[in-house]
Amino acid sequence: MIKDYCKTATVQAEQFDGSDDMVEQWYLERKGDHYYVQTTYMGNVKVRKGDWLVKEGREVSVWEDIGFQCDFSELPVLPEAVANYIEACRVRHIGLEHVLGQVYQLEVARTGGSEVANWIMAGHVDMFARAWLDGYQIEEADK
Numbered sequence: 001m002i003k004d005y006c007k008t009a010t011v012q013a014e015q016f017d018g019s020d021d022m023v024e025q026w027y028l029e030r031k032g033d034h035y036y037v038q039t040t041y042m043g044n045v046k047v048r049k050g051d052w053l054v055k056e057g058r059e060v061s062v063w064e065d066i067g068f069q070c071d072f073s074e075l076p077v078l079p080e081a082v083a084n085y086i087e088a089c090r091v092r093h094i095g096l097e098h099v100l101g102q103v104y105q106l107e108v109a110r111t112g113g114s115e116v117a118n119w120i121m122a123g124h125v126d127m128f129a130r131a132w133l134d135g136y137q138i139e140e141a142d143k
Contacts, residue, residue: 010135011056013072015065018049026053026060038062076131083138085116086131096132100125 016022016036028036028047036047038060045062047053052068054061063071078086089099103120120128 009056010075011054011072013052013054013063013068016047016049016051016053022053075135075137076127077137077139078127078131079119079139080141081115082119082128082131083136086136096129099132100129 014022014026016026016028022028023030023036026038026047028038031037031046034048037044038047038053039045040060040062042061047062050065052063052065052072054063054068054072089095100120103117103125106117106121
């Protein structure tokens, strides 16, 4: 029986812009006027400007832009305080359901919560849950 599956691995990816730096970084070989070749475990794959080079572990794959956009999404970007809170909860073995329950109670009671709770209640519940489950990036501080 065929079942549906979800990818959960975090990958590194970069959209190919045709620059010499990227050709060198990704070990591409120019083959024609408008394409390059990337040697992967599946053999030689054409790479065109706008394609995505995806590194998962030690394997590299090439994705056309439309396929990449459908199958991958960038990790959420969180304020540093929220990222620190997630890590503190993990260290203390506090589950996501407990955290969201506390936030919900604060919302129902209409009491002011912590900076993190206020951020979650300000429309970031889905982003918080996704970051908790899939990973996240930390927002760069303004300089």
